Amino acid sequence: MAPPDSRPFDEVRRTSHDPRSFDDDALQDALDRAGDSAWGTVAVIPSTGSTNADAVGQVQEGAPEGFTVVADEQTDGRGRLGRSWASPYGAGVAMSVVLRPVVPEAAWGWIPLLTGVAVVEALAAQGVAARLKWPNDVVVDGDARDGTPGPRKLGGLLAERSGPAVVTGIGLNVDLTAEEAPVPRATSTRLEGADVGREQLVVDVLVALRRHYVRWQLTGGDPDRSGLLDAYREACLTLGRPVRVLLPGGGELEGTATDVDGSGRLLVRAADGTAHTLSAGDVEHLR
Template identity: 45%
Template sequence: MTAGPTKHPARGPLDPARLSEAFALAPELSLELLEEAPSTNQVAAERAKAGAPEGLVVVADHQVAGRGRLNRAWETPTGTAVTFSLVLRPSVPATSWPWLPLLVGHNVAKALTALGYGARVKWPNDVLLEGDLKVAGILVERVETPTGPAAIVGVGINVAMTAEELPVPTATSLAAAGPGTPDRHTVLLAAVAAVREGYDVWQAGGEQGTARLAASYRSQCATLGRDVRVDLPGGGQLTGRAVDVDGDGRLVVETTSGTERVGAGDVVHVRAT
């Protein structure tokens, strides 16, 4: 799926015809485009419970009540972001599911890098640009459906927000970072294609596929080799050097008292110190 970049992207609505034409070239995907939605993950979860097949992509032209990890709010001005959720029905063992959030962040970063932005991943799945500024967030949720569990993969990418519109000093957008800004169609199609391709390769590869994903993820992970503070639920903290991501997708931290491993679901924040 491809779409040409524009030098000065307008903040107008996404073009249904343009997106439908692009999705028609990808039979493993289907599109549901909404003018506005509280949360694409919520809509996609409802569709999955109603029997939606793997590959449904729910896109909101404007998401008004987006959520990040731990129910953090994620909102953007109209026409400035790409927000979508992808329904997946993994056949990998349940023990491999923790790799899904990392896989998604990794492949979104690869898509942005291919568009000319030097993106990296902060463990587990925040996508960063230069200066450790966050440009995209990922939320993967498991839902039970009549035909088995599904993964709802939510992605939000800041595309056209100006520096003044960014919600926090640690955020950025493609427009604020430069060079140039592709339009939202370009970013959406690139991100969806990269995530689906990476997922399919991982699924087909078995244990070797996970090993290859782990190696590729480590090479792109901005957290490794840095001193970090890990904030834990309940107010606890863990400080040390992030030295690895293990075979289960957990962050390995060398502390003064030994080696600790933490999973994405076990942490509140991970910050460089």
């Protein structure tokens, strides 16, 4: 079931450890401590184009729910609107998890938001005060490193449907240095002053993701009854902020982001008082 060239942790151990490679022993220990709450099989790939693409391929081979692909290096990760997300060797966490939701498909749009809540909780466990920028960015509040407006981007999320499954992808900058950061607005847990172990972070993400996902499924995908809506509102830095939204197909909207609705759509009130409900768009936080 593991992708080609992957390393199942119960079969391979290193005799020496490259500090910019995943430590198999450390990851296995973290998985053992988490037990069943860490979910399914985890496979590490030294380098790949996209962990989402690898996981989608495994879905087509029958990968079970919870199957996870992690890469030391990602050279052509997928972002929204066809954008790429590259992760230099050993500088971050690039991982994708297979989900097989049994709730109504109308609720599946909550999966990337659910994933974001889980990631914020996992980072908090490692001492990083991360927030979410609607719809799919993991950020740290504050200006960019060159003093231009923030927030600082720590990572991104992308959910892709593959038949009856959804692959939820997570890219986080961990040991990325200032020299490796592509733009001043990019940051990492290291640049934020946190000493984060990538192996434990992977497991913390899986544990938090499973906890929220199970609650969400048990309520039939209801974000309110599952507590997900309140958790997302608390984690989302966008809410209550003046924003500019670049709309799909052109055009833009300025106003105040007031809330997310039961479908995960962003509610924006324009300066003239009109209310807008957005299911997609690129959001810029304004000062």
